[in-house]
Amino acid sequence: MAVKATVLIRPKEGILDPQGEAVENALPALGFSGVSHVHVGRLVELEIEDPSQLESMCEKLLANPLIEDYEVVTASA
């Protein structure tokens, strides 16, 4: 039976996050204030038969472990 998994991928602490910076800089022009620490990452959702493969999939394809942290969340489908 396949398991639903969600992978959250974030830029590592201290690594440049140009997307987050762009969002943070764009907000005041749109009338939004009081927003800080914006970080933009990726969300991967999938169904997998063998969830033990997830860690290795993240290392090899889904995330770039040099500059990104990932967090795997699974829930039975």
Add this chain to the structure above:
Amino acid sequence: MAVKATVLIRPKEGILDPQGEAVENALPALGFSGVSHVHVGRLVELEIEDPSQLESMCEKLLANPLIEDYEVVTASA
């Protein structure tokens, strides 16, 4: 006091998801099998003083409501 918020942005059901497709097609070549329904979206994390602005921020900047669904999760910081 600022509130931590997470916004999950996904391609809408039925909308082309080329990133998800690319991941799904790349997996067998890397030796992974039994993976399906891959969808790739975005993850935005931020701190905000007035969380009632989040909905409007998503509509105007963070997501493209024509082709993306978004889900806002808040937790006091």
